[in-house]
Amino acid sequence: MGLTSNNVVMLSVVASVLLFGTTVWLWPRLARRGVAAVFGRIGILLVTQVSLFAALGLFANQSFGFYGSWSDLFGTETTPGVVVNHDAAGNTRVQVTDIRKMNITGNSSPAVAGRIEKVTIKGPQSGLGSQAYVYLPPEYFRPEYSRRDFPATLVLTGYPGTTEALINGLKYPQNAHKLVKDGRMQPMVLVMLRPTVAPPRDTECMDVPGGPQTETFFTQDVPTAVEGHYRVGKRARNWGVIGNSTGGYCALKMAMRHPETFSAAAGLSPSYKSPIDATTGDLFGGSKRLERENDLMWRLDHLPAPPVSLLVSSSEHGEKNYNDTVKFIEKVKEVNGRGEPTRISSIILKSGGHNFNTWKREVPSALEWLGGRLSDR
Template identity: 75%
Template sequence: MMGLTSNNVVIMAVVAALLLFTATIWLWPRLAGRGVTAVVGRVGMLAATQVAVFAAFGLFANQSFGFYGSWADLFGAENEMGVVVDHDTPGGRVKVTESRKLNVSGGSSPETGGRIDKVTFRGQVSRIASPAYVYLPPEYFQPRYSERRFPAALVLTGYPGTTEALINGLKYPQKSQKLVKEGRMQPTILVMMRPTVAPPRDTECMDVPGGPQTETFFTEDVPKAVSEHYRAGTQARSWGVIGNSTGGYCALKMAMRHPDAFSTAVGLSPYYKAPIDPTTGDLFGGSRQLERENDLMWRLGHKPAPPVSLLVSSSERGEKNYRATMRFVAKVQDLNRRGEPIRISSMILGTGGHNFNTWKREVSPALEWMSTRLHAD
């Protein structure tokens, strides 16, 4: 495959940079003259080498951090992420546009490697349509599990994020398949999406007054669509939500506000209050009360504690959310000591920035933790 994030593209860019660098060193003595040809030759060789080196570094960084998921995304030609207002409701809630095997050892068939479906969800309540990838574990296709409904996890990127980065960067399906194979996780359906359903606006998973009903889409439309199309559980105890950065805030908030949808949530490097900036616009319609209700710290002190299990992550050095995370953990612990049903766990690294390299270290432990708290129907 020659996609933007593929290993082949990165390797070709690195090889090209090395070859041009070597050629520049080798040919430099021949281009040492003062004539126009020699000067143009030196400039051309230097320019080509620098472009190749920058391209190689850029492609490697993009593969590591998931800035762009495809060539179309890089060049601004991606038009698949828009919001569709569905004025009528013909057809199903899920449209599968592509299926592919998981690139893992022994993944030649769905029964051994699982399958990834590229789908579009059409929300009948929110009127939002958005693409996603659905990972179905190998057990989903095995005869002995044919009557089983599997637990499911909604997996969210940060903002703006690319859904492909959850597969190629953080490798959620690959790590899930490995954990199940090792007996450390139960087979789980992963519904991988980005929270940006109204690009370029960052809705912070809010039902924006007069705007996109993002919270409704994720807490009502998506679980219902998945459960109707796939053999996924229908109860909150079968559903978890996990995300990084903006996706982490969304995960915690949606579980706390909608325990009837998600019983478990993981926030990797989350924050605890929605920002207001040029990317978000006015999320609350001027309502101070609505703003407070989406402030997770405020909720812990002013709203009944929901019966959910939460996991938050941070780093002692490198993460700006460390102190806020420890305050959040302490508040939940205090509620728990008073007999409230909310539960909290934490994953604190010694060092780690707000980036994919840090989240890669946290995905497997988070999936394993979540799996112990989800139940198959």
């Protein structure tokens, strides 16, 4: 059973409850004096507390997506990425490695429920590769849509994050299916990844001087690979990007820096510039110019505003980015007032922390917003 599966979490909860009951039941027998009784009390308390912490930890991991597998948890996952060979022209850039059926009201037919494909995406421009999940809506499999190219959205986790959390935690495919069924959104393909394509380093979706070319991977390699394998549009107006936390910053930045690739971006609880800490290392190679260019506030003040639509989210109580988000909104409104083409929308909650609970409340509205700004033509 997988680390993030419901069965593992439920089994741990049941085990902790049974051990607690066993402790209560056996305690009178262990209340006697003597070395054996003392060690018995210590042992049963230790086992019960470990089981309780394990249950809480497994539940938290499933909710927040810290680790995606047992090997990830215990540090035995040693593969840093996918090796990309450049010796064959036209080498397949998307390889499907698994198919996950969706079950909607008891029907798992792709034409009714859609389908999720686990894929490996190779990036010849960046030299990077990554596993991803691609959600194909039911319409993708229906004959009347067979000649249609679908809009596509790149969906990113936070750092470190797991791609599975986008499916099991934030439920992007399930939300997309319901929105289309309710007539609130056009069908679109979702390409779900984590921004950590050079683990364990947090590259903040940058082309690091002398390091991983993450920005090139997401803005050139991924769209090109997906366009070559699936029926999706090939223009910026066909592509959007959305993410939470670090993924939210990446989404906004990549749309602002690459309007030729993305026409709309949604940042849920984003930051507005790259941090420098132990997880990132030196992202800029000592270049102040590069550091400024990756500061979204600075870009609005000093560079022409790009023709993109942006959505940002925060909450008045619980989010540290609230003041920066208000400032960012005002800056975009200011440049828009001067006739520049950037557009801004927002989701501001009364309260909500920097967590999955908050993002679950924002994902449906953000997806609906994205769907309204992308074209299938």
